Amino acid sequence: MPVVSPKEVQPNYDIVIVGSGAAGGQVAYVLAMEGAKVLVLEAGRMFDPARETAMFQTPDQAPLRGEKTPDKQYGFHDCSIASGWDIPGEPYTNASKEEKRQFAWWRQRMLGGRTNHWGRVSLRNGPHDFKTRTRLGVGFDWPISYDDLAPWYDKAEMLAGIFGAAEGMENSPDSSPGVLLPPPKFRAAELLARDRAKAKLGLSVVPIHRAILTQKQDADRVPAKLHPGNAKAQRLLAENMRMRAQCFFATDCHRGCSIGAAFDSATVLLRPALNSGNLDILPNAMAREVTVNADGKATGVTYIDKVDGSEHHASGRIVVLAASSQESVRLLLNSKSSRFPDGLANSSGLVGKYLTDSVSSGFSAQVPALEDLPPHNEDGTVGQQAYIPWSFCQEQLAGKLDFPGGYKLLVSGGRRLPDLNAATKFDWLSEREGIAFGADLREDARRYYGSIVGIGAQGAMVPNDDCFAELDPEMKDQWGIPALRFHWKWADAELKQIAHQQEMMGAILDAMGGRYRRPPEIQNPIKAVKDGGSVIHEVGGAIMGADPAKSVTDAWSRTWDVPNLIVADGATFPNTADKNPTLTILALAWRAADHLVEEMKRGNL
Amino acid sequence: MNPSHESLAPRIDRRVALRWISAAAATPALGGISFAAETPVAAHGYGPDPDMTKAYQPGELWPLTFSEAQRKQIVALCDILLPATDAAPGAVAVGVPDFIDEWISSPYPGQVGDRKLLLKGLAWLDEEARRRGAGDFVSLKAGDQLDVCQRLAIPAKRTPKEYPGSFFLRLRDLVAGGYYTTPDGMRDLGYRGNVPSIEWTGPPAEVLEKLGLSPQA
Known part of the structure; x- marks a missing residue:
């Protein structure tokens, strides 16, 4: 089965999935390997990471030295097409005009979704992250524990190929040996x-x-662990693993990876799923609405063919939303019927509620010890290599901190591929009366390049009543689909966390002998906090829970109201952790897919 | 230049570089001055789905708009801001004037402010040259050109948001940025990456020694 056009879509599928990113790719992979007939709708075009990614291109080969523009909002060589916080024809609104109450919504309209330009940081949520209500009296408990999800973390890590070490730290779990x-x-x-x-x-x-992949995956052993008793799946996975090369320690993963060393959905999940013969992919299909029958069961998805604007319907026994958390929220809210006048799966009234994002700020300094180092290649696995896990769980439990959310610190520095600003921010470091040019400029550039150390903090956010999405009463996109309106407000708990982040980052850079122009923003953390959505870690809006009145899905990501409708992406997260969401999305999606397979085998779906 | 330096060079379009060098060398003293229009650029951008793998040249995606006089002025300024050394080519030879022209001719809103600032600043430099008795900046004696820049560098550091210091700072930043993002510039900066390796062994012993750190396990 192949890439299809609307004309070639089969009359019926076992599963119709909206979205081809981490969640959609993972569900498609599991179901196709198990023999179900799967259709994936992707709002963007097909994309081939092996052929279309820019890996060794230098900035001078790009227009404007590769700097960000409205067309390429993460820079020219970033592996994002038709993507961004602002996409022509695809508007959204913010309810507040206040500067610090804005939420920015990134959309990635291409096969593989956001897995294409992702930094590949893959951390497990810890046991505490699933039980913040019980432990600290805030937010919600997830209906599952860390132990419930741990087997799928192992599976997702073995399939994706993830490097890391075991540190034995509280709430930053180790993987199985x-x-x-x-x-x-x-x-x-x-x-x-x-x-x-x-x-x-x-x-x-x-x-x-x-x-x-810091080394090749073990294609002789891993497939049997991931697909016991399924010889075909084992063979397909082994073939795919052998097609992926080991990292060659050059070029930024945000550019995408033509050799398959970095994970993306198309390379790791959709390719073997397509090879199973059980997957159709329909690109350029903008989902409008999930349809339901008289029994209240989902019957498929109505979509717009973006090529000619025509409307079509894809039918399936099971519908899986994996469109990114807020796009899935939008789909639910737009799926109104006489039976579901407030949108689908919304009997709790909670669809769109409890939008959370990483609580994030940064701080950087120039470190004299790192000046004038002998030139050497520091690409490594370009991007993040080191971090400081949150290590104050016990202080928090004892009430010694004035905020509940932990945060991790991402330490970055080194002699990176120069960009337009690689040698232009050093004038404050010299005693010279004027800015440097000529020989002085060359001297400063060589001396200070590579001596800047940046730290980025990303913390857990407690869900609150001020952060949510709803349908805008008037705004529609270019296809006439009602747009989202966001509400956003940083709560006191998050701002206190930001102040703590700033103080901590300052202390670390002080410990390194760092020099900085302005001190960390401890007194006025609202100035330092990054806007909602800017870190692109937004989750929530269809949270999972144990009580149908207080959540949208059950512990298997299945909506309470519609038994054959699954929300597989980050929308089900009851809160962000201080960990990046993607690995947890992969693990939850796999777990939900395994449950679907069991239910199908039992004849319940 | 060492051999490995040469091996990185072919990515640059030398025809473009040579054009600028000859233009700079053949500068006659011009009485008239012409400027790129200060009207907004009407060209289109590259759109949301450009070919990311292709190597682009300035002027390929949208027309360059510097007048001949402005080009000569930028070439002269590049020669002052980043002249060639024994070890590395200067900003002109690696095509920075073309990059600056591409930048100020860009249809994107982020460059609109720079276009105004740079064109205004270039005109100011010619006025300053006339105050010093020359026809324009390019005709000034080398020592006087340098003196003008040295004087501008001071407000550029002290009051970087105030014109004309703001102009000189932005010009310097674009020239430096344009230069150090080329393979030659990267080499001069001390960047040694962007090459595939079978393994990554961390910093060499001499680096660890300088930092007083023990080798990694």
Whole structure:
């Protein structure tokens, strides 16, 4: 089965999935491997990472030296097409005009969705992250525990191929032995941070986990572990694993990976699923509405063919929403009928509610110890290699901190591929009366390049009543589909966390002997917090729970109201953790898909 | 230049570079001055789905708009801001004037402010040259050109948001950015990556020694 046009769509599928990113790809993979007939609707075009990604291109080969523009909002060589916070013809609104109450919504309109330009950071939520209500009295408990999800974390990690180490830290779980690939060596700045943070602050800088093959996957052993008793799936996966190369330690994963060393949905999930013969992919299909029958069961998805604007319907026994958390929310809210006048699966009134995002701020300094280092290649696994997991769980439990959410710190530095600003921010470091040019400019550039250390904090957010999405009463997109309106407000708990982040990042950079122009923003954290949506970690809006009155889906990501409708993406997260959401999306989607297979075998679906 | 430096060079379009060099060398003293129109650029951008793998040249996606006089001025300024050294080519030879022209001719809103600022600044430099008795900036003696820049560099640092210091800072940043994003510039900066390797072994021993850190396990 292949890539299809609306004319070629089969009259009926077992599963119709909206979205081809992490969640949609994962569900499609599991179901196709198990023999179900699957259709994936993708709102963007087909995309071939092996052929279309820019890997070794230098900035001077791009227009405007590859700088961001409205057409390429993460830069020219970033692996995003027809994507961004602002897409012509696809509007959304914010209810508030206030500067700090805006939510920015990234959409990725291409096969593989956001897995194409993702940094590949793949951390497990910890046991506490599933039980914040019980443990700290805020937010919600998930209807599952860490132990419930742990087997699927192992599976998702073995399939994706993730490097990392076991650190034995509270609430930053280790993987089962043999699951992770070896982490890369640290760069000079990361080694210095590790040494100084430990010596002066007692903080542990440890290898981060990322979905990059630091060595080839074990195609002889892993497939049997992931697909016991399924010889065809084992063969297809082994073939796909052998097609993926080991990382060659160059070029940014955000550019995409033509050799398949970095995970993306098309390369790792959709390719073997297509090879099973059980998957059709329909690109350029903008989902408008989930349809239901008189029994209240989902029957399929109505979509717009973006090629000619015509409307069509795809039928399936089961519908899976994996369109990205807020796009899935929008679909539910737009799926109105006499039986479901407030939108589908919304009897609780909670569809759109409890939108959360990483609580994030940054701080950087120039570190004299790193000046004038002998030139050497520091690409490594370009991007994040080191981080500081949250290590104050016990202080928080004892009430010694004035905020409930932990955060991780991403340490970055090194001699990176120069961009337009690689040598232009150093004038404040010299005693010269004027800005440097000529020989002075060359001298400063060589001396200070690679001596800047940046730290980024990403923290857990407690869901609150001020952050949600709803349908805008008037605004529609270019196909006439009602647009979302966002409500956003940082709560006191999050701003206190930001102040703590700033203080901590300042202390670490102080410990490294760093110099900075402005001190960390401890007194006025609203100035430092990144806008909602800007980190592109937004989740929630169809949260899972144990009580149908207080949640949208059950513990298997199945909507309470519509038994054959699954929400597989980040919309089901009752809260963000201080971990990036993608790995948890993959694990939850796989778990939901396994449950679907069981239910289908039992004849319940 | 060492051999490995040469091996990185072919990505640059030398024809473009040579055009600028000859243009700079053949500069006659011009009485008239012409400027790129300060009207907004009407060209289109590259759209949301460009070919990311292709190597683009300035002027390929939208027309360049510098006048001949402005081009000569930018070439002269590039020669002051980043002249060639024994070890590395200068900004002109790696095509920075073309990049600046591409930048100010861009249809995107982010560059509109730079277009106004740079064109205004270039005109100001010619006025300053006339105050010093020359026809325009390009005709000024080398020592005077340098003096003008040295004087501008001070407000560019002290009051970077105030014109004309703001102009000089932005010009310097674009020239430096345009230069250090080329393979030659990267080499001069000390960037050694963007090459595939079978393994990644971390920083070499001499780096660890300088930092007083022990080797990684």
